[in-house]
Amino acid sequence: MGISERKERDRQEMRGKIIDAAISMFLTEGYEKTSIRNIAEKIEYSPATIYLYYKDKDELLYEVQKQAFEKLELEFEAKVTSSDPMERLEQLCYTYVRFGKNNKEMYDLMFMMKAPMNCVDEDETWNNNTDSFDFLVKCLTDCMEKNLLRFDNVMTAALSVWAMGHGLVSLDVSCRFKAMQMDEVSINAAIEQAIGQYLKLIKA
Numbered sequence: 087m088g089i090s091e092r093k094e095r096d097r098q099e100m101r102g103k104i105i106d107a108a109i110s111m112f113l114t115e116g117y118e119k120t121s122i123r124n125i126a127e128k129i130e131y132s133p134a135t136i137y138l139y140y141k142d143k144d145e146l147l148y149e150v151q152k153q154a155f156e157k158l159e160l161e162f163e164a165k166v167t168s169s170d171p172m173e174r175l176e177q178l179c180y181t182y183v184r185f186g187k188n189n190k191e192m193y194d195l196m197f198m199m200k201a202p203m204n205c206v207d208e209d210e211t212w213n214n215n216t217d218s219f220d221f222l223v224k225c226l227t228d229c230m231e232k233n234l235l236r237f238d239n240v241m242t243a244a245l246s247v248w249a250m251g252h253g254l255v256s257l258d259v260s261c262r263f264k265a266m267q268m269d270e271v272s273i274n275a276a277i278e279q280a281i282g283q284y285l286k287l288i289k290a
Contacts, residue, residue: 101139103129105153108146113191117147117199147195154189154196159218161185166221171228172289178225179251179281186255187277193259197252222247236288243288250284 107128111120122143126133140146165181168174186193226243229235237243254277257263263273 097139100135104136104139104146105149109150109153109192112147112150112195117143117195122146151196154192155218157189157192158182158185158196159221162218162221166225171225171232172234172285175225175229175247176281176285178222179247179285180278182251183254183277183281186251187258187274190259193255198256198259219244219248234290236290246288250281254280 104125107125108120111124111128115124120143122133122136122140125146126136136146140149161181162178166174166177168177186197223240223244226235226237226240226247230237230240230243235243237246258273258277266273266276268276
């Protein structure tokens with residue numbers, strides 16, 4: 087291994103350490119209470135070292151979210167595989183909601199936490215979540231091309247499906263299902279049934 091390759095490997099390893107520490111602290115301490123100095127202390131480096139890789143905490147959060155969305159996209163690729171468009175849409179909905187339920191703290195960072203995103207300039211596009219959203223749009227487009235859905239606009243369909251899934255996950259993440267006075271097994275069953283009923287309603 088040459089010097090340049092070794093330096094790049096070391097840079098990637100350091101980035102990994104920083105990201106792992108940031109994820110841990112964002113989830114346990116919260117974004118607002120976490121600082122670059124806190125993260126530096128956790129990995130036993132100086133804050134100046136972190137600033138060599140990330141200009142501020144916003145940029146670090148953006149990178150953390152990027153990795154979380156990549157994890158969601160891998161879930162889609164592994165579990166949304168049916169050749170039938172409607173079955174694929176069903177798989178996507180269940181996969182999304184189960185991902186959120188199984189990764190509640192991470193989902194909060196991805197979709198629910200109100201945090202500054204100053205690392206994205208006004209003339210740039212926020213790219214996190216674009217691949218997973220495109221996955222949804224492609225699935226809906228395939229359904230609509232075969233007249234399998236009631237929608238006549240794919241973006242309206244995408245907003246509706248996403249809102250349904252996000253609504254269920256956000257209620258679970260924020261512990262709002264406690265108002266239903268059901269145990270966890272019953273809540274999970276109710277969520278699964280809600281997804282199934284929603285898909286029946288939008289089916290042509």
